[in-house]
Amino acid sequence: MVRVVRVERSTGSIDRTRERGTMPWPLGIPAAVAVFFLLVPLVAMLVRAPWSGLTRILANSTVLDALRLSLLSASAATVASFVLGVPLAWMLARARWRGLSVLRALVTLPLVLPPVVGGVALLLAFGRNGVVGKAIYDWTGFALPFTTWGVVVAETFVAMPFLVVTVEGAFRAADQGFEEAAATLGASRMTIFRRVTLPLIGPSLVAGSVLCWARALGEFGATITFAGNNPDTQTMPIAVYLANESDTDAAIALSLVLLLVSVVVLVALRDRWLRQGPAL
Amino acid sequence: MSGAFVRTTTSPTVLRVDALVRRGEFDLDVGFDVQPGEVLGVLGPNGAGKSTLLRALAGLTPLTAGSIRLGDVVLDDTATDTFVPPADRPVGLVFQNYRLFPHLDVLDNVAFAPRSQGVPRAEARARATELLARFDLTELAARRPSQVSGGQAQRVALARALAATPLLLLLDEPLSALDARTRLDVRTQLRHHLADFPGPVLIVTHDPLEAMVLADRLLVIEEGRVVQSGPPGEVARRPATQYVARLVGLNLWRGRLGSDQRVVLADGGALVVAPADGLAAGDPVLVGLRPSAVTVSTERPEHGSARNVWPGRITGLELLADRVRVQVDGAPSTLVDITAAAVADLSLAAGQRIWLAAKATETDAYPDRPPASTGSAG
Amino acid sequence: MRRTVVTASVGLSAAALVLAGCGSSGGSGTASSSSGSSTTSGVTGTVTVFAAASLKSSFTVIGKAFEAANPGVKVTFNFGPSSGLATSIAQGNPADVFASASPTNMDSVVKASDASDPTTFAKNAMQIAVPPSNPGAITGIADLAKPGVKVARCADAVPCGKLAMTIFTKAKITVNPVDRAVDVNGVVKDVTTGEVDAGLVYVTDVLAQGAKVKGIVIPADVNASTSYPIAVLSKAPNAAGAKAFKAFVLSDTGVAALTDAGFEKP
Known part of the structure; x- marks a missing residue:
């Protein structure tokens, strides 16, 4: 019998129609449970919402003040996290220093730290009597606690690790071949970072920023501990907490407002940015 | 432009x-x-x-x-x-x-x-x-x-x-x-x-x-x-x-030129090669041989004109575009190209013992020397 | 012998309490003899007590003494904000006793028929807490209105915030606090970290903090206090134990522990 091996191979790409969106059923069941688990509390809130008294509760000017402060401080915290966190993420992903893994664990510590503990730590560092804060206070008479700046600092402290972890992963996964290509085309390191590396991880930058913003918007523990509660520092979560002390209906109403605003912002961002995955 | x-x-x-x-x-x-x-x-x-x-x-x-x-x-x-x-x-x-x-x-x-x-x-x-x-x-x-x-x-x-x-x-x-x-x-x-x-x-x-x-x-x-x-x-x-020889589809053996144009191959066997300029007995040589210049028979060829005749065993057959490449284990091991019709006529199969023959004039013996490390074609 | 071992782990004041409890006839659960049998008092098992956070130190002492007086009985505490505990009871979280830091929260529990017949067992007045160095040079309640003095108090919605506002009204001063903390612990934290010059807290908080804060007394005529009611819950899994514990809190032993912590008699 002659064993004949054909070596000529078909080189034309075979056009397979991909079955998109058809999910193997073993995945479908846990996915459905997950949806149920995540959505039922939200639905429950909608069901129990004091719809008739809603306008009365929301007409309260402190609610609008709290909402404005929440959006403003969460956005400021996101900008701060981006400006400081993206370079940090780059360093953690690319630098080859000894002890970097320890540093990585340390800077992402706020992820596991109870936020109230984070707030206490911030007080010990940046409070009027803090390690750093005392020098600033003695020099300028300014102390971060009980100010809007304090809110931004607390939110940044808690939310920045979310951005750093997301972006670091993207830097790590990014194909460094493109950076090499840019180098051979005469681009300086800074140009490569700006024109190649950053755009390549664009979707992760957006995802990390959104995550960071969402975390900052919901921040309660560190903020109440570090920045306290006064008209300059009362964000929505604090307003919700206090409302819950006396009037559960008001708490639900405020929570709905916070949810609605978050959903609008996140959906708008998703449509604009997140839908387009990484090109290529 | x-x-x-x-x-x-x-x-x-x-x-x-x-x-x-x-x-x-x-x-x-x-x-x-x-x-x-x-x-x-x-x-x-x-x-x-x-x-x-x-x-x-x-x-x-x-x-x-x-x-x-x-x-x-x-x-x-x-x-x-x-x-x-x-x-x-x-x-x-x-x-x-x-x-x-x-x-x-x-x-x-x-x-x-x-x-x-x-x-x-x-x-x-x-x-x-x-x-x-x-x-x-x-x-x-x-x-x-x-x-x-x-x-x-x-x-x-x-x-x-x-x-x-x-x-x-x-x-x-x-x-x-x-x-x-x-x-x-x-x-x-x-x-x-x-x-x-x-x-x-x-x-x-x-x-x-x-x-x-x-x-x-x-x-x-x-x-x-x-x-x-x-x-x-x-x-x-x-x-x-060997790498280049494989790429260009040549049999290539390393050996040493003896008397009577006989090259004793390093990996076993010996071949009689065509005379070449600048080669003397005792020189290390490379011997090239096109796979299509080798003939296959199932019996030992008694009356062929080929100076080189050696036995071998088929280890593989591979269909190329217009011919079949036969891999033969022997002294020396050799690649042979024959037509598909010939494979059918001789009923060739892997494991089968066959005889190979090649004329001395089909071989190409040239000096085996390390290449110069620098230099260009110019 | 056995009693000595138990009290040694609780501490000296608890030992004193236990001895006092033994000699007292007020405590209903203390009639047990030295035989150590848990059946003589009719109290067995675990008693689950939901108590306001400000009761933590005094109730811990009372709990140890109660356990010592009723061998075999175990007291489990759940300390938290009174409002949260009331909500928890309303949601059906099983408990035997509820001790609230304000009548309001007790009223809501009684109204829901989850408890009946509450008894006020203590009162807690307010004090000005300042950092040990007293950076704001606070000497009395009027100093809180001075410009530049950073004051923390509880938020309007929580009992200690209401008391603070009452005191400010009585003292005829306007105070603009930098922090309206969500609970009294927030105010304590502001003072202990030195972030504020003064905070309005309960007397019990000042005592509990020891040397970390300095207390400045508010005159009785402008001061305000909150009443602490205690009640046996209707659905108490251990009704006998609950009754015994309530009686123990109201006994001389309980009152002594509460007074040690800074509470006043009702």
């Missing part, structure tokens, strides 16, 4: 390489020159160090020892501790998978180099538009790399590299990402475009045909060393190593 590549230089940009790159267990140790306008094909198996060589030339991997000079410019010299970083080297590199920036359209990919060199955006785009026209890519200017074909991407990558006005051009497996049909067209175009480039060109490949068609001279690298260098025809005719 070659005006796009002309760059005023004070001296002809000869590339002189004397490079040692050590990477763990592996080291690349090569030396060669490439003349302006010359296309050097760097041929070798996977892991031979071809890509390492290109990376060293582009500055992506620093030399462990040695130097790289382009004309008067020292790009890397460990003796003087000189190292020009990739961004500052007048070296264009077309990567194996092109590495076109996925977030930029074709025009901005090509305009990337001038933009990086500080050329204003409008001017850089104008320059890129010119290059696109030259490479017949004008209609693709607004497309993303994911939206162009492999052949088009290859041209975009070349245009992008040339937009930096390099003095040395490096191409890493420029056609390997393409399917066979496209490869033929693109190869022809590439050859045309390379002809216009005034500086030295290196093309890394493991495809012998690609190397033959595109290169003026071949440099064969195996395990980090140059094993052969010469014009493509010469290399194809008289390969110095």
Whole structure:
């Protein structure tokens, strides 16, 4: 019998129609449970919402003040996290220093730290009597606690690790071949970072920023501990907490407002940015 | 039209390489020159160090020892501790998978180099538009790399590299990402475009045909060393190593020339070879033999004219385009090409014992000597 | 012998309490003899007590004494904000006793028929807490209105915030606090970290903090206090134990522990 091996191979790409969106059923069941688990509390809130008294509760000017402060401080915290966190993420992903893994664990510590503990730590560092804060206070008479700046600092402290972890992963996964290509085309390191590396991880930058913003918007523990509660520092979560002390209906109403605003912002961002995955 | 590549230089940009790159267990140790306008094909198996060589030339991997000079410019010299970083080297590199920036359209990919060199955006785009026209890519200017074909991407990558006005051009497996049909067209175009480039060109490949068609001279690298260098025809005719012999489809044996034109082969067996100039008894020689020059019979041929007759056992049969390649284990082991009809007539099968015969005049014996480490075809 | 071992781990004041409890006839659960039998008092098992956070130190002492007086009985505490505990009870979280820091929260539990017959067992008045160095040079309640003095108090919605506002009204001063903390612990934290010059807290908080804060007494005529009611819950899994514990809190032993912590008699 002659064993004949054909070596000529078909080189034309075979056009397979991909079955998109058809999910193997073993995945479908846990996915459905997950949806149920995540959505039922939200639905429950909608069901129990004091719809008739809603306008009365929301007409309260402190609610609008709290909402404005929440959006403003969460956005400021996101900008701060981006400006400081993206370079940090780059360093953690690319630098080859000894002890970097320890540093990585340390800077992402706020992820596991109870936020109230984070707030206490911030007080010990940046409070009027803090390690750093005392020098600033003695020099300028300014102390971060009980100010809007304090809110931004607390939110940044808690939310920045979310951005750093997301972006670091993207830097790590990014194909460094493109950076090499840019180098051979005469681009300086800074140009490569700006024109190649950053755009390549664009979707992760957006995802990390959104995550960071969402975390900052919901921040309660560190903020109440570090920045306290006064008209300059009362964000929505604090307003919700206090409302819950006396009037559960008001708490639900405020929570709905916070949810609605978050959903609008996140959906708008998703449509604009997140839908387009990484090109290529 | 070659005006796009002309760059005023004070001296002809000869590339002189004397490079040692050590990477763990592996080291690349090569030396060669490439003349302006010359296309050097760097041929070798996977892991031979071809890509390492290109990376060293582009500055992506620093030399462990040695130097790289382009004309008067020292790009890397460990003796003087000189190292020009990739961004500052007048070296264009077309990567194996092109590495076109996925977030930029074709025009901005090509305009990337001038933009990086500080050329204003409008001017850089104008320059890129010119290059696109030259490479017949004008209609693709607004497309993303994911939206162009492999052949088009290859041209975009070349245009992008040339937009930096390099003095040395490096191409890493420029056609390997393409399917066979496209490869033929693109190869022809590439050859045309390379002809216009005034500086030295290196093309890394493991495809012998690609190397033959595109290169003026071949440099064969195996395990980090140059094993052969010469014009493509010469290399194809008289390969110095099994690897090249396999690539060009030749039987190649190493041996020592005895008396009566008899070569005792290193791996067993002996062959009577045709007389050759400059060979004396006792010389180490290589013996080449085309697979189609060997005949197969199931019985020992009693009355054949062939001087070389030896037994063997079939270990494999492989259908090529128009013939069957028979792998025969024996002394020496041999590749034989016969027609499919002959396979049927003789009822050949793996494991079968057969006899091989080859005329002495079909063999080609030539000196087995290590290649010169430097030097060019010129 | 056995009693000595138990009290040694609780501490000296607890030992004193236990001895006092033994000699007292007020505590209903203390009639057990030295035989150590848990059945003689009719109290067995675990008694689960939901108590306001401000009761933590005094109730811990009382709990140990109660356990010592009723061998075999175990007291489990859940300390938290009174409002949260009330909500928890309304949601059906099983407990035997509820001790609230304000009548309001007790009223809501009684109204829901989850408890009946609450008894006020203590009162807690307010004090000004300042950092040991007293950076704001606070000497009395009027100093809180001075410009530049950073004051923390509880938020309007929580009991300690209401008391603070009452005191400010009585003292005829306007105070603009930098922090309206969500609970009294927030105010304590502001003072102990030195972030504020003064905070309005309960007397019990000042005592609990020891040397970390300095207390400045508010005159009785402008001071305000909150009443602490205690009740046995209707659905108490251990009704006998709950009754015994309530009686123990109201006994001389309980009152002594509460007074030690800074509470006043009702």
